[in-house]
Amino acid sequence: MNLERLNAHLDASFDRHLERLREFVRQPSISGEGAGMQEMAGMVRDAIRGLGGSADVVATPGWPVVHGAIDAGRPKTLLLYGMYDVQPVEGEDWLVPPFAGEIVDLPEVGRSIVARGVYNTKGPLAGLFNVLQSIQAVDGRLPVNVKFVIEGEEELGSRNLPGFIQAHKDRLRADATYFPFFCQDRNGKPVLWLGVKGIQYFEVSCRGGGWGGPRTRGVHGSNAVWVGSPAWRLLHALATMMDDEEQIRIDGFYDDVAPPSAEDQALLDNLSKTFDPETHLAMWDAERFKYRLQGAPLLRQYLYNPTLNIDGIWGGYTGPGMKTLLPHEVRAKMDVRLVPEMQPDRVREKILAHLARIGRSDIAVHFYDGYPPAKTSVNEAAVQAMIRTLKALHGEPEIWPHLAGSAPFYLFREVLGQPFVMGGLGHGGRPHSPNEYATVDGVRAFERSVARFLHEFAAV
Amino acid sequence: MNLERLNAHLDASFDRHLERLREFVRQPSISGEGAGMQEMAGMVRDAIRGLGGSADVVATPGWPVVHGAIDAGRPKTLLLYGMYDVQPVEGEDWLVPPFAGEIVDLPEVGRSIVARGVYNTKGPLAGLFNVLQSIQAVDGRLPVNVKFVIEGEEELGSRNLPGFIQAHKDRLRADATYFPFFCQDRNGKPVLWLGVKGIQYFEVSCRGGGWGGPRTRGVHGSNAVWVGSPAWRLLHALATMMDDEEQIRIDGFYDDVAPPSAEDQALLDNLSKTFDPETHLAMWDAERFKYRLQGAPLLRQYLYNPTLNIDGIWGGYTGPGMKTLLPHEVRAKMDVRLVPEMQPDRVREKILAHLARIGRSDIAVHFYDGYPPAKTSVNEAAVQAMIRTLKALHGEPEIWPHLAGSAPFYLFREVLGQPFVMGGLGHGGRPHSPNEYATVDGVRAFERSVARFLHEFAAV
Numbered sequence: 001m002n003l004e005r006l007n008a009h010l011d012a013s014f015d016r017h018l019e020r021l022r023e024f025v026r027q028p029s030i031s032g033e034g035a036g037m038q039e040m041a042g043m044v045r046d047a048i049r050g051l052g053g054s055a056d057v058v059a060t061p062g063w064p065v066v067h068g069a070i071d072a073g074r075p076k077t078l079l080l081y082g083m084y085d086v087q088p089v090e091g092e093d094w095l096v097p098p099f100a101g102e103i104v105d106l107p108e109v110g111r112s113i114v115a116r117g118v119y120n121t122k123g124p125l126a127g128l129f130n131v132l133q134s135i136q137a138v139d140g141r142l143p144v145n146v147k148f149v150i151e152g153e154e155e156l157g158s159r160n161l162p163g164f165i166q167a168h169k170d171r172l173r174a175d176a177t178y179f180p181f182f183c184q185d186r187n188g189k190p191v192l193w194l195g196v197k198g199i200q201y202f203e204v205s206c207r208g209g210g211w212g213g214p215r216t217r218g219v220h221g222s223n224a225v226w227v228g229s230p231a232w233r234l235l236h237a238l239a240t241m242m243d244d245e246e247q248i249r250i251d252g253f254y255d256d257v258a259p260p261s262a263e264d265q266a267l268l269d270n271l272s273k274t275f276d277p278e279t280h281l282a283m284w285d286a287e288r289f290k291y292r293l294q295g296a297p298l299l300r301q302y303l304y305n306p307t308l309n310i311d312g313i314w315g316g317y318t319g320p321g322m323k324t325l326l327p328h329e330v331r332a333k334m335d336v337r338l339v340p341e342m343q344p345d346r347v348r349e350k351i352l353a354h355l356a357r358i359g360r361s362d363i364a365v366h367f368y369d370g371y372p373p374a375k376t377s378v379n380e381a382a383v384q385a386m387i388r389t390l391k392a393l394h395g396e397p398e399i400w401p402h403l404a405g406s407a408p409f410y411l412f413r414e415v416l417g418q419p420f421v422m423g424g425l426g427h428g429g430r431p432h433s434p435n436e437y438a439t440v441d442g443v444r445a446f447e448r449s450v451a452r453f454l455h456e457f458a459a460v
Numbered sequence: 461m462n463l464e465r466l467n468a469h470l471d472a473s474f475d476r477h478l479e480r481l482r483e484f485v486r487q488p489s490i491s492g493e494g495a496g497m498q499e500m501a502g503m504v505r506d507a508i509r510g511l512g513g514s515a516d517v518v519a520t521p522g523w524p525v526v527h528g529a530i531d532a533g534r535p536k537t538l539l540l541y542g543m544y545d546v547q548p549v550e551g552e553d554w555l556v557p558p559f560a561g562e563i564v565d566l567p568e569v570g571r572s573i574v575a576r577g578v579y580n581t582k583g584p585l586a587g588l589f590n591v592l593q594s595i596q597a598v599d600g601r602l603p604v605n606v607k608f609v610i611e612g613e614e615e616l617g618s619r620n621l622p623g624f625i626q627a628h629k630d631r632l633r634a635d636a637t638y639f640p641f642f643c644q645d646r647n648g649k650p651v652l653w654l655g656v657k658g659i660q661y662f663e664v665s666c667r668g669g670g671w672g673g674p675r676t677r678g679v680h681g682s683n684a685v686w687v688g689s690p691a692w693r694l695l696h697a698l699a700t701m702m703d704d705e706e707q708i709r710i711d712g713f714y715d716d717v718a719p720p721s722a723e724d725q726a727l728l729d730n731l732s733k734t735f736d737p738e739t740h741l742a743m744w745d746a747e748r749f750k751y752r753l754q755g756a757p758l759l760r761q762y763l764y765n766p767t768l769n770i771d772g773i774w775g776g777y778t779g780p781g782m783k784t785l786l787p788h789e790v791r792a793k794m795d796v797r798l799v800p801e802m803q804p805d806r807v808r809e810k811i812l813a814h815l816a817r818i819g820r821s822d823i824a825v826h827f828y829d830g831y832p833p834a835k836t837s838v839n840e841a842a843v844q845a846m847i848r849t850l851k852a853l854h855g856e857p858e859i860w861p862h863l864a865g866s867a868p869f870y871l872f873r874e875v876l877g878q879p880f881v882m883g884g885l886g887h888g889g890r891p892h893s894p895n896e897y898a899t900v901d902g903v904r905a906f907e908r909s910v911a912r913f914l915h916e917f918a919a920v
Contacts, residue, residue: 032781090779156782197682201782214745220892221795222657222864224769226762228750231770232702239699242692285674285788290688302686309684310691311785312776317793319550321492322616322661322828324795324866325771325892328745333777335681335784368782404682406784432680432785 001135001143001455009134010447018113021126021443022101025115029122031085031156037063040084044150047129051136055148060160063152067168070132072142076458078382079147079174081412081420082125083154086117092434103440109186109427112437119428123438124180124446125150127426131450143458147174157201158408159369165411176382176419176457177412180450182426182442183397185279190390192423194267194383195375195402196409198338200347201311201368206234207329209362214328218316221324231315231330237360238332241308241351246290248308250354258341260304263377264401268303272296274398283429302404307337336370337406344370374409375402380419385456393449394425425449461595461603461915469594470907478573481586481903482561485575489582491545491616497523500544504610507589511596515608520620523612527628530592532602536918538842539607539634541872541880542585543614546577552894563900569646569887572897579888583898584640584906585610587886591910603918607634617661618868619829625871636842636879636917637872640910642886642902643857645739650850652883654727654843655835655862656869658798660807661771661828666694667789669822674788678776681784691775691790697820698792701768701811706750708768710814718801720764723837724861728763732756734858743889762864767797796830797866804830834869835862840879845916853909854885885909 010017029040041057041064048055048068055068063085089098096102098116106112113123135142149172151161165172183191208215212228219227243249260268272295281287291301315330317323336347348367355361376383378399390397412420426446428438470477489500501517501524508515508528515528523545549558556562558576566572573583595602609632611621625632643651668675672688679687703709720728732755741747751761775790777783796807808827815821836843838859850857872880886906888898 032779032783087783088777088779088781199784201784208746210747212746212748212750215747216745217890217893219744219746220865221769221771222767222797222866223744223746225765225767225797225864226749226751226758227744227746229706229770231773232706235695235699235770236702236704239695244696246689246692284679284683284687284786285676286668286672286679286683286687287670287675288672289686290672291686298686305685307682307685309681309784309786310689310695310776310790311681311783312778312787313691313790314774314778316770316772317548318772318774318791319492319548321548322793322795323492323547323771323892324659324661324769326744326769327772330770330773331778333782335782337682337685404685405680406682430677432783433677 001139003452003455006134006138006451007448009138010451013134014444017130017447018440018443020130021123022113024122024126025113025118026099026101028099029085030088031063031153032088037085037152041066041152044084048148051132058164060164062156062160065152065161065164066148066150068148070142070146072145074142074144074458077145077147077174078457079149079172079177080128081177081179082150083121083152084125084150085152085155086120086122087155087432089116094434106437109439111440113440114435114437116436118438119182119436120431121181123428123443124182124424124426127443127446128180128450131447135451143454147172154407157199157369158371161408162411165415169416172416174418176421178382179420179422180424181422182428182438182446183423184425184427184442186283186427186429187279190394190397190425191400192386192390192397193400193403194378196373196407197402197404198342198344198370198372198410199335199406200338200344200370201335202351203331203333203366204234204363205329205331206230206237206363211362214326216328218325218327221326224326227326229326231327234330234332234363237355237358237363240358241354248306250350251357252350253306256342256346257304257306257339260300260401267378267399267401268296268299271398271400272299275299303401304339306339306342309335311335337404338373340373340375343372371408372410373402374413376413376419376421381460382419382421382457385460386421386423386453388456389449389453390425393452424453461599463912463915466594466598466911467908469598470911473594474904477590477907478900478903480590481583482573484582484586485573485578486559486561488559489545489577490548491523491613492548497545497612501526501612504544508608511592518624520624522616522620525612525621525624526608526610528608530602530606532605534602534604534918537605537607537634538917539609539632539637540588541637541639542610543581543612544585544610545612545615546580546582547615547892549576554894566897569897569899571900573900574895574897576896578898579642579896580891581641583888583903584642584884584886587903587906588640588910591907595911603914607632614867617659617829618831621868622871625875629876632876634878636881638842639880639882640884641882642888642898642906643883644885644887644902646743646887646889647739650854650857650885651860652846652850652857653860653863654838656833656867657862657864658802658804658830658832658870659795659866660798660804660830661795662811663791663793663826664694664823665789665791666690666697666823671822674786676788678785678787681786684786687786689786691787694790694792694823697815697818697823700818701814708766710810711817712810713766716802716806717764717766717799720760720861727838727859727861728756728759731858731860732759735759763861764799766799766802769795771795797864798833800833800835803832831868832870833862834873836873836879836881841920842879842881842917845920846881846883846913848916849909849913850885853912884913
């Protein structure tokens with residue numbers, strides 16, 4: 001693999017590459033709503049076939065998985081994991097339409113594609129296909145054999161991915177799994193996350209019933225004086241789950257939480273030297289963290305503390321002006337981020353036990369599919385190949401024991417028994433928010449880094 | 461006034477009268493949203509002019525008031541109060557379109573007009589005009605002089621009515637104020653309310669700021685582990701205002717609450733003999749009351765206890781499926797129903813003082829215009845005329861010291877210094893809810909009762 005010639009080819013092709021990336025984000029694919037999902041799966045399948053690989057859109061009980069392979073006749077094989085679905089945009093206020101793929105000069109980061117999914121994660125996915133195409137154009141064949149698992153339900157908690165991986169275990173074996181992602185922060189610092197948290201998403205709803213309250217419809221608000229309120233009932237129940245200091249008060253919730261391992265503690269100590277709290281506060285639009293901590297102790301809270309988050313809450317009259325109403329139902333969407341050693345089934349049990357303990361088992365809980373956290377050692381060959389890549393192209397990466405976000409990487413680690421690595425150069429931001437973006441320069445850097453990583457990994 | 465001939469005329473005109481009532485409810489007039497308000501005010505003005513009265517649509521800083529008068533050359537004058545606005549229908553599930561004025565055979569109450577506003581209160585308003593027209597047709601002139609104040613902001617807390625009444629005080633003087641309303645319960649029992657509660661409606665919102673939390677946009681939910689949550693912050697603040705038994709915990713909130721007067725206590729004791737809790741539970745769709753009380757003690761809670769109600773709450777992601785989000789803002793609409801001796805300004809002060817006391821003054825509170833409760837003695841001539849009317853046409857009415865709902869009747873009592881009376885036969889239900897209705901037979905009975913009431917009042 002001639003990296004010099006390859007980089008020249010990437011540069012010469014960049015306008016075309018960028019257009020292809022914009023095509024990917026122009027195709028809506030909101031898994032929570034359904035629009036465009038089949039079309040997007042087809043685009044991914046065609047991209048793999050366009051590289052001479054085999055590829056199929058494989059049905060699941062939910063949105064299909066795109067499964068494919070390119071046999072390059074090489075000794076090593078990489079499983080490429082990705083997703084073609086994105087988050088909803090409903091109710092969000094965007095600078096440009098979220099599915100137009102427009103390029104905007106953003107004040108703090110420069111020329112960027114502003115579009116839903118461009119960062120999380122159709123931008124990196126399109127970039128990956130661009131790189132593979134350039135390598136084939138320059139070298140004739142890829143430096144490793146590749147397999148693809150591109151799912152369409154990551155934003156729904158990857159609910160059918162476990163079944164797919166179990167069913168196709170033998171066809172997915174590889175030396176490592178790679179998840180391409182833009183991993184530079186807004187100052188350009190490359191970051192490498194060695195794992196992910198797990199997640200348990202759920203929805204609670206409280207409505208009138210045997211305990212009181214209106215059962216099937218909101219009623220005139222004056223009745224709140226003698227008919228029970230599902231809104232107050234839910235609020236009080238939720239308030240018992242979390243105290244005013246945001247410490248979770250569900251019995252036994254912290255029982256399974258493991259402290260950092262020795263390897264993680266060393267990474268944490270190292271990380272605290274370069275960790276820049278101001279960059280994170282700016283990214284997340286906050287004036288301060290909720291803990292009065294700094295450095296390693298703050299990072300330890302961030303990475304090893306579970307959350308109980310209210311993603312959304314709604315009920316009753318929410319329109320303009322006044323309407324007096326005693327609502328019959330109030331609902332909330334919530335999630336728990338699972339840190340090392342926590343398991344989703346245990347979390348589910350504890351939430352239900354808590355509601356029973358406070359006498360609120362009438363509050364209905366719908367659990368979405370959850371999954372545990374997953375980690376890879378910094379010593380794995382694939383991880384070392386990524387570290388060498390980032391060092392060669394940019395400089396020492398900032399290594400995080402894991403990410404605060406979630407992805408179902410336990411499937412690669414535990415079911416397929418292979419290490420995983422995520423990353424690449426490039427910068428994006430505002431995932432799950434309006435004006436999600438990826439910088440144009442970042443896409444260019446990303447493509448070079450993926451090419452280099454494949455080279456490094458093949459050479460081990 | 462020949463009541464026999466008049467009743468015959470009402471009967472003969474009933475099909476036409478019903479059509480006119482349906483025209484009133486077919487004209488949308490949602491004050492909270494604005495559609496149709498001017499048209500509806502015009503219809504009311506034209507109805508008064510059609511009776512030979514003077515009438516104007518008088519501008520206010522909000523929706524106009526329709527002001528009119530018919531001088532019948534009689535010794536007594538009645539001020540007719542009403543409203544031409546209705547509640548929103550957004551997000552509600554109706555059997556028939558809410559502004560079609562359709563007639564439906566409802567399982568428990570029979571043939572009914574199902575439409576927004578038909579009960580609360582364009583049905584009674586149209587019925588009133590029908591009656592006045594029939595009296596003129598039969599007798600040539602009305603038995604009393606009438607004045608009209610028909611406002612368009614009752615559902616917004618009558619925010620510009622005080623200014624209007626103050627400004628036109630001298631032109632509004634009358635011997636009493638009458639508010640026409642369908643006052644039979646679903647079993648046919650006529651009910652007479654001698655007053656109303658006051659109300660203070662408000663909106664609270666909590667967003668990220670100096671205390672922490674995202675300030676301008678929702679951010680990726682994984683940040684909930686280290687960035688504060690406006691949702692939890694609002695929930696905890698609200699939970700301190702009301703305990704789990706729905707007792708209000710705002711300092712001094714009950715200070716101004718007066719016990720029933722001697723007259724009210726006598727009414728309450730009497731009322732408890734005919735009060736039927738099952739009918740009320742059915743009307744408000746509940747299995748039980750929130751107090752384990754019966755008879756007079758339950759009624760005392762209902763009528764003399766203030767409420768703190770959550771009319772609506774919303775924030776974050778409320779669409780289908782999963783979206784992990786740390787919302788930057790969560791809001792709630794709330795109201796306090798004021799019982800005798802409570803004043804809206806004192807309520808506002810106490811709410812703000814409570815937020816300050818718990819260190820949550822960052823939670824913004826927007827107060828809508830509020831007003832105090834109002835009561836009329838059972839011994840007033842206008843009230844006695846209504847009691848005689850109901851007795852003559854149907855039987856002994858159930859007399860309530862006041863209603864749990866709110867209306868700005870303090871303006872008539874305190875500013876104009878005149879007694880008020882509300883009521884009439886007729887039955888409707890589901891105010892502020894989907895499938896608001898009024899029975900067709902009830903409209904017929906209402907018209908007879910209004911005619912009789914005018915006769916009784918004139919004869920005093």
